Amino acid sequence: MSGDERRENRLEGRIDGALHLLDRQLVDSEGALLGKVDDVELTQVGTHLAITAVLTGPAALLARIGGRTGSALVEKWAQLKPAEPHRTRPWRIDMEDVDRLDSALHLSVRRDGVLRRDHEGHRLGRLTGMAVRGPDGERVGRVMDARFEPGDDGSLVLCSLMVGHGRPGSLLGYDRRGDQGPWLVRTVVRRLHRHTVIVGAEAAEIAWPESTVRLSELPSEAPDHAFG
Numbered sequence: 001m002s003g004d005e006r007r008e009n010r011l012e013g014r015i016d017g018a019l020h021l022l023d024r025q026l027v028d029s030e031g032a033l034l035g036k037v038d039d040v041e042l043t044q045v046g047t048h049l050a051i052t053a054v055l056t057g058p059a060a061l062l063a064r065i066g067g068r069t070g071s072a073l074v075e076k077w078a079q080l081k082p083a084e085p086h087r088t089r090p091w092r093i094d095m096e097d098v099d100r101l102d103s104a105l106h107l108s109v110r111r112d113g114v115l116r117r118d119h120e121g122h123r124l125g126r127l128t129g130m131a132v133r134g135p136d137g138e139r140v141g142r143v144m145d146a147r148f149e150p151g152d153d154g155s156l157v158l159c160s161l162m163v164g165h166g167r168p169g170s171l172l173g174y175d176r177r178g179d180q181g182p183w184l185v186r187t188v189v190r191r192l193h194r195h196t197v198i199v200g201a202e203a204a205e206i207a208w209p210e211s212t213v214r215l216s217e218l219p220s221e222a223p224d225h226a227f228g
Contacts, residue, residue, distance in 0.1 A: 009100035011156065014149045017051070017124045025104040026056060026093070028111040034093075037105055039064055040124035041092060048157040049201070051148055052121060053092040054105065060090030064125035091115040095155065122208060130206070132163045132199075132213045141165050143213060144196060161204055161213065164196035 010020055017040055026034040038060035041053035062073040078087040093115065099108035107114065130143045141163045148156040197219040205214045 007100060008102040011098070011101045012150065014147055014159070015101070015156070016145045016147050016162070018128055018145045020101065021054065021105065022124070024101070026054070026107065027104050028107045028114070029099070029109055030111075032111050034107075034111050034115070039090065041119075042122040042124055042127065042158075044122075045155070045157075048151060049122075049206070050151065050158070051095055051124075051156040053094050053119070054098070055090040055092050055123070056115070057091040059088055060123075060125075063090070063123070066126070066129060086117045089117045089120050091117060092119065126208075126211065127206065130211050130213050132161075132204075132215065134215050134218050137214075140215070140218065141196075147198070158201045160201055161199045162196060163199050163213075163219075166196075 015021065021037050021040055024037045026036060028034060035056045037054045038057060039055040040051055041055055042049050043052040044050075045052075058077050059074055062077055063070050065073060074088050081087060093107065097107050097109045097114055099106045124146060127146055128143050131139055132141050132143060134140045142165070143161050144164045144166060145162040146158055147160045147162065149159045151157040199215060199219055203216045205216070207214065
């Protein structure tokens with residue numbers, strides 16, 4: 001970095017987990033590649049759900065498929081090398097070893113020894129796609145993405161959920177940036193997702209065993225599609 005310019009770091013502001021982290025290239029402190037971000041680890045820290053690690057490798061990627069198919073594929077992956085311990089657990093990189101985010105996720109350390117399987121928390125790939133139900137139990141959509149912002153300790157904590165009727169990832173950022181992609185595609189995608197809403201984390205109770213999010217209140221209006 002030159003003395004008169006600062007490297008971009010999206011981790012210093014609000015990010016949308018699926019849009020800004022999933023499938024980003026992992027680069028160590030010397031520029032060596034480690035693979036891609038295949039999922040994101042989430043841990044309950046006090047009253048907040050925080051990003052504590054990024055996950056990489058087939059065990060993370062295959063599980064993102066979800067349901068019985070995803071579970072079966074992870075099990076098949078484990079059977080390919082049964083002598084390897086904890087093979088169904090993804091490789092994880094603690095957020096303390098992450099330096100910055102631009103078009104890739106850059107680490108503050110070398111790649112040697114950074115990958116570990118010493119913990120397993122909740123996953124962003126499971127949160128996205130969860131059914132969302134209102135106070136009366138009626139289904140109002142599903143989680144399309146999750147938004148995080150720096151907390152008091154600098155960790156990225158959940159601040160809101162994007163709820164809609166499409167598939168997770170189908171927005172591709174067209175709803176969040178006015179200059180994203182061709183005008184026609186942007187217009188069509190926004191039209192299809194015009195009922196997508198933002199729900200504050202304080203109004204959402206995540207029931208991980210049931211793969212359901214219950215809202216204490218319904219959002220009163222849709223966002224203006226200028227949240228980038």
